[in-house]
Amino acid sequence: MAHLSLYRKYRPATFDKIVRQEHVVRVLTHQIERGEVGHAYLFTGPRGTGKTSVARIFARAVNCEHPVNGSPCGKCPVCQALSVNSLDIAEIDAASNNGVNEMRDLREKVQYPPVSGRYKVYIIDEVHMLTDSAFNALLKTLEEPPAHAIFILATTEPHKIPATILSRCMRLDFKLIPEEDLEKHLAGILDEMGRPYEQEAVAAIARAGAGSDRDMLSIAEMCLAYGDKLTYEGVTSVLGSADFMTNAALVGAMLSGDMPAALAAAEGALAEGKSVGVLLRDILSFLNGVAIAKMCPNAEKLLALPREFFAETARIAKLAEGRAILRATEIFTRTENELRYASSPRISLETAVLRAAMPQTDLDADALILRICALEKQVAALSAGAPAAQQPVLQSRSAAAPVPRALSEEEGTAEELPPLPEPPPLEEIPPWEEPAGQVSEGPARPPRRSAPPRELTGTRRSAEDVPAKQSAAEQAPAAVPDAPFAAQTAAERSPATAAPDDSPEAVFGLFLRRLRKLPKSGVVYALCRDLAPSREGETLVLTTDVRTVSDTLNADKHRSLMQEVFAQIGVAQFEVRFATADRAEARDGIEQLKKDFSDYPVEIK
Numbered sequence: 001m002a003h004l005s006l007y008r009k010y011r012p013a014t015f016d017k018i019v020r021q022e023h024v025v026r027v028l029t030h031q032i033e034r035g036e037v038g039h040a041y042l043f044t045g046p047r048g049t050g051k052t053s054v055a056r057i058f059a060r061a062v063n064c065e066h067p068v069n070g071s072p073c074g075k076c077p078v079c080q081a082l083s084v085n086s087l088d089i090a091e092i093d094a095a096s097n098n099g100v101n102e103m104r105d106l107r108e109k110v111q112y113p114p115v116s117g118r119y120k121v122y123i124i125d126e127v128h129m130l131t132d133s134a135f136n137a138l139l140k141t142l143e144e145p146p147a148h149a150i151f152i153l154a155t156t157e158p159h160k161i162p163a164t165i166l167s168r169c170m171r172l173d174f175k176l177i178p179e180e181d182l183e184k185h186l187a188g189i190l191d192e193m194g195r196p197y198e199q200e201a202v203a204a205i206a207r208a209g210a211g212s213d214r215d216m217l218s219i220a221e222m223c224l225a226y227g228d229k230l231t232y233e234g235v236t237s238v239l240g241s242a243d244f245m246t247n248a249a250l251v252g253a254m255l256s257g258d259m260p261a262a263l264a265a266a267e268g269a270l271a272e273g274k275s276v277g278v279l280l281r282d283i284l285s286f287l288n289g290v291a292i293a294k295m296c297p298n299a300e301k302l303l304a305l306p307r308e309f310f311a312e313t314a315r316i317a318k319l320a321e322g323r324a325i326l327r328a329t330e331i332f333t334r335t336e337n338e339l340r341y342a343s344s345p346r347i348s349l350e351t352a353v354l355r356a357a358m359p360q361t362d363l364d365a366d367a368l369i370l371r372i373c374a375l376e377k378q379v380a381a382l383s384a385g386a387p388a389a390q391q392p393v394l395q396s397r398s399a400a401a402p403v404p405r406a407l408s409e410e411e412g413t414a415e416e417l418p419p420l421p422e423p424p425p426l427e428e429i430p431p432w433e434e435p436a437g438q439v440s441e442g443p444a445r446p447p448r449r450s451a452p453p454r455e456l457t458g459t460r461r462s463a464e465d466v467p468a469k470q471s472a473a474e475q476a477p478a479a480v481p482d483a484p485f486a487a488q489t490a491a492e493r494s495p496a497t498a499a500p501d502d503s504p505e506a507v508f509g510l511f512l513r514r515l516r517k518l519p520k521s522g523v524v525y526a527l528c529r530d531l532a533p534s535r536e537g538e539t540l541v542l543t544t545d546v547r548t549v550s551d552t553l554n555a556d557k558h559r560s561l562m563q564e565v566f567a568q569i570g571v572a573q574f575e576v577r578f579a580t581a582d583r584a585e586a587r588d589g590i591e592q593l594k595k596d597f598s599d600y601p602v603e604i605k
């Protein structure tokens, strides 16, 4: 006896055996029960979701003499006749018969009345594969169909169907089948076959089916050939997944920042013969499991892993930070997308492993520059005898949050606080060119940006975050040890404190706002934010006490970007200057005075 695939052997014969797709089944059974069937249907949806199965059941049901709940009875003479020969039901695979001749042939034959039942049903699978002229021929038939003809067009790509055809069809969309339904379906079939199985194995196969019943059943078939009992281990070896514990070692090492161990585990998996693509998917799937174990109280049920495997997943989840899991998932998702274009997939994979193993940092040069700057600032503070590591944590975090901004804990705190009346967003602040009298939307805030010591208390985040930070500073001054900052913030909000428009601070503030809007200005913007502006004759002098900042900004590439923006706002000459630690300290004092007296019309030098 010929071997029948599981999918064909267990093809549903009645609507109630269709997995999911109740919305489609309800429409069709309703029509059959009322005797109001249409002439043309379009079944769309991903492959393996039951389009052809439903079409076949429907084709027999419309002919059945005594349909049961809309499904063919299987007993009446017509059902019997159709089970022997199916002259009245024609299946055409448009993928292989995509020509105009087939459609013309169909147009002729459709005129003859049905042999045994009431309707002739044409099921055209993969209908989007028809050629234009074939579509035209089909359209002619659809325009004036004989009363006894029903067309069911099935496709995975409805967007390729001409509108003239679409408009003549009743469209029914099939959906991907959820894992638990696939699982139930497979378990039912295995019970019927009398094959023993582990629940975890069934769950793993259902997951691999990815919403497609047909795919799941063909995977199940491979796994059943592997041994008498369907075991989780058998399934993972058939699916080509790396050994669970190898994955666990890799992901565990990665999330705990152990680069050598993570790399070694990746090497090991590849040496066993896993392809890069399979390993990547395994890592992503494992990370997903870790995320679920971290976040969901009912993770054990959701993951349906063997006990010791779940224990290991939960252990890794407990040790890892939620943010690190998320970040690693993002890195590997991106890598998976890029893999098809990668000249060396292996290097892409290893790079992803390394990046994921370095929490809060990236390997790009921009991020490194920022980190070096932060370190130099700490050194400068130490050598100046300042209360050394005043905000070491915040500083290092500011370094760690590179230009593609990462979520910081402070943001979390700030967001939890009750909302305060916020200063106007930067965009609402009138442009620099406008006369001072028109400043009505809010106080000018730019000067605050130019104050290095103030900025250090926060993280280097994008300017959108400033209002949130201010709220935090005011609401809980203890969180930001710099009390004058809060006072300063409050002072700034009073309309009386609008800075004179031609002050270096205002000019520089405008510069920063313009700069921020430019694409690729991330590093320059981040570095510029800490500069202190002043004026020497016609030259706008921007001072920093960090050599790397001045060196980087004075590099041609960055300087020309700054020049471009300054030219837009009418500043012809500017200079980025490195101040020694001593001078920086003195200047800080002056800055502080300037700030404290910014309400008064005095000039501080």
Ligand SMILES: [Zn+2]
Residues within 6 Å of the ligand: 063, 064, 065, 066, 067, 072, 073, 074, 075, 076, 077, 078, 079, 080
């Ligand atoms: Zn029947």
